[in-house]
Amino acid sequence: MPRIQCPRCLRPHTHCLCSLIPSLDSRTRVLVLQHPSEVNHALNTARLAALGLNNAQLIVGEVFEDLPALLNLPGYQARLLFPADDAQPLQAYAEGDQPLLLVVPDGTWRKARKLLHLNPLLAALPRVTLAEGGVSRYRLRKAPGPGALSTVEAIAQALQVLEAPVSFEPLLKPFEALIAGQIEAMGQDTYQRNHGDQ
Numbered sequence: 001m002p003r004i005q006c007p008r009c010l011r012p013h014t015h016c017l018c019s020l021i022p023s024l025d026s027r028t029r030v031l032v033l034q035h036p037s038e039v040n041h042a043l044n045t046a047r048l049a050a051l052g053l054n055n056a057q058l059i060v061g062e063v064f065e066d067l068p069a070l071l072n073l074p075g076y077q078a079r080l081l082f083p084a085d086d087a088q089p090l091q092a093y094a095e096g097d098q099p100l101l102l103v104v105p106d107g108t109w110r111k112a113r114k115l116l117h118l119n120p121l122l123a124a125l126p127r128v129t130l131a132e133g134g135v136s137r138y139r140l141r142k143a144p145g146p147g148a149l150s151t152v153e154a155i156a157q158a159l160q161v162l163e164a165p166v167s168f169e170p171l172l173k174p175f176e177a178l179i180a181g182q183i184e185a186m187g188q189d190t191y192q193r194n195h196g197d198q
């Protein structure tokens with residue numbers, strides 16, 4: 001029998017994370033472009049990020065027809081959060097800076113690359129990265145990007161850098177509960193064996 005999902009966070013009703021999802025304001029607008037293969041993944045952290053930010057949007061697809069309109073948003077400068085040799089490390093806004101439209105491809109490394117390949121406008125955007133590469137607290141799966149951050153962690157860290165001293169820590173609340181649930185489900189022993197000492 002299929003488990004009944006919460007329509008908002010897409011978790012099983014018994015493990016709904018909605019009560020932990022914040023409602024945060026940000027100057028930065030976040031646009032997550034999610035590969036369809038991620039939608040029903042147990043660790044759909046991009047969705048948690050999009051739900052927790054008032055100025056964010058998540059679109060699922062492979063080819064995004066509306067990209068010109070989505071990327072040319074008045075008042076924002078579009079940047080792609082994705083590694084490249086010439087990617088600029090993110091830094092805090094200076095006075096008078098236009099806020100970023102931070103475009104975040106979501107999927108495995110391979111799927112994220114595919115999204116760029118299928119959407120030349122996306123691939124052509126100036127790129128930004130997290131200065132430190134970003135450090136994940138968890139290593140449950142291979143995630144794209146330096147430091148193998150989950151998408152919600154990458155977004156929280158990016159906003160933290162851009163909008164310091166505003167804290168985006170609450171964005172990680174449902175993610176932490178999700179991870180705790182995963183660890184519990186797989187058993188602490190297995191977790192230690194697979195993910196300890198890294």
Ligand SMILES: [Zn+2]
Nearest residue numbers: 006009016018
């Ligand atoms: Zn929910």
